[in-house]
Amino acid sequence: MADQDDVRRIALSLPETSEAEDHFSFSVHNKGKQKGFVWAWNERIEPKKPRVARTDVVAIRVANRFAKEVLLVLDEEKYFTEPHYNGFPAVLVRLPAIELDELRGLIVDAWRCQAPKALVQAFGRGEASP
Secondary structure: OHHHHHHHHHHHHHOOEEEEOOEEEEEEEEOOOOEEEEEEEOOHHHOOOOOOEEEEEEEEEOOHHHHHHHHHHHHOOOEOOOHHHHHOOEEEEHHHHHOOOHHHHHHHHHHHHHHHHHHHHHHHOOOOOO
């Protein structure tokens, strides 16, 4: 079972990662931009009303739509999506349903999708630090 503190700890352990100041979101610096790789899911509770941030669900970037489909088929209790994410390479993850090691793997893979190639390679060799 994981929670937002686990997400924060894992994300901030990755090189060149920062947390947004105004919402629960983590990004890595790449080519002058912040590239998001994990963030809180905002659920539409009532039609035509603002979405509400959930503390028990995060959106995690994946490599592509195929990787997303694999996760969705793998375990419907942990992973899901919604129309807002159709066609977008991210999967929604229920934190209470996922083990810490699996969450760590997903977040590291998400970071790799968004980080500069040289930083990913240095991290893989153990040369990059936060």
